[in-house]
Amino acid sequence: MAMLHSSNGKVVLSRLDHFLTTKKSNWCSREVGNSAWFSSSAGELDLSNWKRLHTRILGISSSKISPSSLKIIRVLQCAGYEAYFVGGCVRDLVLQRVPKDFDIITTAGLKQIKRMFKRALIVGQRFPICRVYLRGSFVEVSSFETSSQNYIRGEFSFPKMPKGCDPRDFFRWKNCMKRDFTVNSLFFDPLRSVVFDYVDALKDLRSMELRTIMPAHLSFQEDEARILRGLRLAARLNMSLSKEVGEAIYSLSSSVVNLSKSRIALEMNYMLSYGAAESSILLLEKFKVLEILLPFQAAYCSEQSSNGLDLRSTMLLKLFSNMDQLVSCDQPAHESLWVAIFAFHKALFSNPRHPLVVLTFASLLYHGTWSESINFARKNFLNTVICVPEIIQTSNYLSDECLADEVSQLARQVEDSVNVLVSTDYLSREMRRFSKVSCLLSAFVSQKMAQRTQHIFVVLANDVLSLKLDRISPQISNNLLAEGDTGEIRFVLGKIILETLVDRSISVSFEGREQVHVQVINVLKALDVKKNKTISFVDTKVKDSPDHRQPPDDFEKGQSKRKTTSFVDTKVKDSPEQRQPPDDLEKGQSKCKTISFVDTKVKDSREQRQPPDDLEKRQSKRKTICFVDTKVKDSHEQRKPPDDLEKGQSKTSFSPLDEVKDSLEKRLSPSHFELSHGNAGKLNPPSSRNKKTVTTKNHRNKLMDDTNKDVPSENRSTPKLSSLFR
DSSP: OHHHHHHHHHHHHGGGHHHHOOOOOSSOOOOOTTOOOOOOTTSBOOOTTOEEEEHHHHTOOGGGSOHHHHHHHHHHHHTTOOEEEETHHHHHHHTTOOOSOOEEEESSOHHHHHHHSSSEEEEOSSSOEEEEEETTEEEEEEEHHHHHHTOOOTTSOOOBOOTTOOHHHHHHHHHHTTSSBGGGOOEEETTTTEEEESSOHHHHHHHTEEOBSSOHHHHHHHOTHHHHHHHHHHHHHTOEEOHHHHHHHHHSGGGGGGSOHHHHHHHHHHHHSSSOHHHHHHHHHHTTOHHHHOHHHHHHHHHHHHTTOOGGGSHHHHHHHHHHTTOOSSSOOOHHHHHHHHHHHHHHHHSOBOHHHHHHHHHHHHHOBHHHHHHHHHHSGGGOOOOTTTBOOOOOOOOHHHHHHHHHHHHHHHHHHGGGGTOHHHHHHHGGGSSSOOSOOOOOOOHHHHHHHHGGGHHHHSOOTTOBOOOSOSSOOHHHHHHTOHHHHHHHHHHHHHHHHTTTTTHHHHHHHHHHHHHHHHHHHHHTOOHHHHHHHHHHHHHHOSSOOOOOTTOOTTSOHHHHHHHHHHHHHHOSSOOOOOTTOOTTSOHHHHHHHHHHHHHHOSSOOOOOTTHHHHOOHHHHHHHHHHHHHHOSSOOOOOTTSOTTOOTTOOHHHHHHHHHHHHHTSGGGOOBOSSSTTSBOOOOTTTHHHHHHHHHHHHHHHHHTSSSOGGGSHHHHHHHHTO
């Protein structure tokens, strides 16, 4: 990834040859070491190497500039101060890379900066800066005034400002002379779209050579962290070190022990978490810095080199090489990831393990469940890359119970191995196994970071048989990885170990799950399903089946999205085959009835079910009326009455109602009344069982007489009787 960015930068800088050529000067130069500043016999400057280039020539894109940092520069310049981007962010913009952060320098004082922004804090004692919090990010703002006060190079005095020189150029030149490397000395004014180069920084970027502005020995003695910074830049940008810089780093490497633990941890994190871990470790080992910062890992590399192995082929360097494929400068990892890699490798190196144990351990970190992990480990056991001496060359069979115990023991040993980066006492005990031990032993990882790293392996140290770590997506979340989320760190660590051991064949399982995930999303986009429904549908499909399923062919666009989702979910859960709705389903029928009818079909049978042939004949008039009303409410289309309904027949005069009318007329006939022998012509009182019935009949007869007065005789009975019993 670093190679790609550097090649892009070379393409841009190759177009600047006519801007970067050094003109002949009338000034005699006094070059101190490999310095980049010149003076004349009169003590004045040579301005021939000072350049101003428009961002259009350099190809700098404004889309790569942080909005919050651009806002700070605009506020400072509107207040009447000079403000510029400076340092590595300008270098990365020229090389077509995304800067990891943006540093700003201004003519305003630190206290003035703090008053201009609500959330600002002055930090640092030796090199104080103001940290401004704006729009969710911190931006470091330094002052020209502060940098002038902390300048300690009293041995060299600045020449006088020549006539005709812009005072602002002279002020910027004096500041860039106090910086570490030429490639970090560029100034960029984003509002005027101008880049300022005073020490041939663009020329060094074109040749990809790392040089210090002042003599290297003096620069590294002034700030020992520049040794680590120079190695980091060379590793990340794939730059070569100048001869002077290389000699100075080699001779002054032991001076890094003078740095605080927090400063060493910060520089090491910049080396290992931004996509250049493998090349950084190789450079640290080459210049004898690794044996000071990481003595155990340095002794391991020395032992492997003495055995005739290339360091790039060792398991430690392979692990970090696979880590570099997953992170980059704009998408870094948290510090706990590389601490966990060092601890895992140290545990295996101190106590080599069965390949099936290591494979199961890594698979548990990645898959999160015992059943899936053990199946994957046994399937890929014979394809495991044997890394000596970390893994034992054996093919002995291990039972599941024995394997679970071995995995838990390995997890506990990894937790304990984190202390090799924390405690010097623990480190001195572990270094006894090596014949050559460095007298300088240092441990720079904080106790808080060690506990955070140990928490990654706690779940594997207990009952792994019941372990279940559910994960929604096989994709890596770069935000969670940068924040140090325990689950994300665990997942990425498992991926790195598996790709190291199985020689990237694990990527097949990644792609299989991802392809299903992408296919399902494409189908749901075509159906225009709501976002929340899409997520639940994707999860169901990925969990239930790896095959891609299509919605029904007769699926209409106008159907409700909510009902559509439930219909598809039911189909996926109940059957892997595609089912079609009934052929006799009319377009005008209610959607609610259609879905419930399909659900009934799926639950009851795979075959098409037909309603009874005499269903319409057996329907009562009451059901017919409800059916007609439902049809009118549920559909805008015209519904036709049953085929056996006569044209002149009213909807209310259906045959079942005629039977009710005939029955009522029979019950109201005189035969239902009995005459008493003693009281001829008078109605005997009914029995207690029929008392209510007789009263109801008399009431009905009265109502019929009242309602039939103005109605013709041929139409009196049927409509009114129907209205009585409706």
